[in-house]
Amino acid sequence: MIEITLPDGAKRQYDGPTTGMDVALSISPGLAKKALAVTVDGQTWDLDREITEDASLSIIVRDKGSDEALEIIRHDCAHVLAEAVQELFPDTQVTIGPTIENGFYYDFYREEPFTTDDLEVIEAKMHEVIARNAPFKRQVVSRDEAIALFKAKGEQFKVELIEDLPESETITLYTQGNWIDLCRGPHAPSTGMVGKAFKLLSVAGSYWRGDSSRQQLQRIYGTAFEDPKALRVHLTQLEEAAKRDHRKLGKELGLFHLQEEARGGVFWHPKGWRIYTELEKYMRHRLDDAGYEEVKTPQLVDRKLWEESGHWDKFRENMFTTGDAADEDAGADERILALKPMNCPGHVQIFNQGIRSYRDLPLKMSEFGGCHRNEPSGSLHGIMRVRAFTQDDAHIFATPDQVTEQTKEFCSLLQTIYADFGFTDIAVKFSDRPEVRAGTDETWDKAEGALREAIEDAGLPYTMNPGEGAFYGPKLEFVLRDAIGRDWQCGTWQVDFVLPERLNANYIAEDGSKQRPVMLHRAILGSFERFIGILIENYAGKLPLWLAPVQVAVATITTDANDYAKEVVEALRARGIRAVSDLRNEKINYKVREHSHQKIPLVAVVGRREADEQTIALRTLGGKDQEMMSLDDALEAIAAQARAPYA
């Protein structure tokens, strides 16, 4: 007798082993028809898999908003894609095909890459495969059987996968008609359950096992939903998100441009630069309040310093250098200089001037540091990933005992700052010791422990990023998301015991002994360029009043109001408001439309009536109507609203 507990608490008894499908049928045939898979004691199983013990069970059905259902549908769809591809292109080998957020992909190995045109053909074939409605059949096999099977099929990648599976792993195969794949499952009862609500989205290159020294694979991305409506909604969302792209908005709003003569460099236009300088002003206030001391260090620094810091060894590929850096025999007359890729060695030079006391610590040294890194061409992305950028960098020189406290203080500062830009859900990644590292295990234990204690104390949820720490210490990464759903690391916090050693930084401790400080590398925005890119996307170009490059456009209705409009603009400017006048011989509709497109937060409309009464008609971006205010009240109100968060 087997007892099955359902999600609502109801219990049902079955004589002997049963299956998810049996349970579904015993509840209702309608349910059985919609069922895709079943969750048995928290694990997702196929509907026809035997349940031999008491269990709690819930049935996964094709319901709106069911993530479990989408997972199954998309995974099924990936298999259908692979079958279709191998049917059309028999010389193709399969590798892996997981589901991802919002869809799935499948990586194939094939001499000749797929083109966009192939996608249509493949999609058509997928519809055929789905129409055949072959059942997905699970089969447990031994390792040797599995290897023999895939060897016979010439599927080298699958063979490699199986060989690398741990001994304890149960190896399962799934067949659909004549097609077979190594797969952990689970799957819906048959390919027909995938339905019609799927679409192949793109082809792209990828690498076997994510390793660029291994074979290049061809990845096909697709997505699938429970019904065509949900698919349409998703595709529309993608289009909407594309409209927030900072590259598009940057052009439309005249903020900046990029051009090929300066790849990875930003040409900031007046409006974009205004955002930048306002942001810089904001950060300077916040850092001053937090006890940082601002410095500035040289852009070009002799190779010697980079050799000492270890950058020359580890990072030379990404550094821009003068002269022939490869020429090891370059004489003293041809000193090799490098554009700084980071600010830390420079900050240590300042720290090292004179003698430091434990009383100076923690010493917080900040710099809006312009850095150059020769990033790989394919990684450049608008103003979010560039070769010349400015970090809101700082280094805190501290005693080892101060690490926890400093971490907490930093997390709190970061949260305050992010909240000012509307980021309250912050993804934090904790990167711990990499395989290749400097420093003893003891030091690492201590550093990681201090970080963990501090982050937990700060109440910030985080995920582990094992082995991804810097070679000199563990780090926290603060990740923000762009309009398309791509993650960007912005803030960072790194504990470093190595650089002070290499560059011989020290302080005199209470007992008169010479000690090494710990260096805490940190950035909050990350870089002004990246953060502004994120801001543009986050606000869809509609920046808050205090950051908007133009805050008020004063637009006239007729030329009668020109003089008054100029007066209004002057009055606004006198209050520190960024105002422009629009005296053009155009209709007010036209002007309002244009300023709305330019996402100017406030439009003050003035006509003869306003001029006579010393008022303005104030219209807020996106608003339906306008407010008549006396000029004095308006000045007061706008100045109050435009105040920066630090003020």
Add this chain to the structure above:
RNA sequence: GCUGCUGUAGCUCAGGGGUAGAGCACGUCAUUGGUAAUGACGAGGCCGAGAGUUCAAAUCUCUCCAGCAGCACCA
């Protein structure tokens, strides 16, 4: 850096072996209009760069360069 796609007017894009098109923007003129497009006229292009095929190349081929998507990279 790797794979695929793309590159035509300031912008968004159509076209396609016989010498270049639209809409918006821009300029001129008329219009003084009360909250998301007033009208007419006009100007604007080495069709990313180089080479090749051809009587003829923006169009076909090749090589570069750049952009986009993804991968890899991001101390």
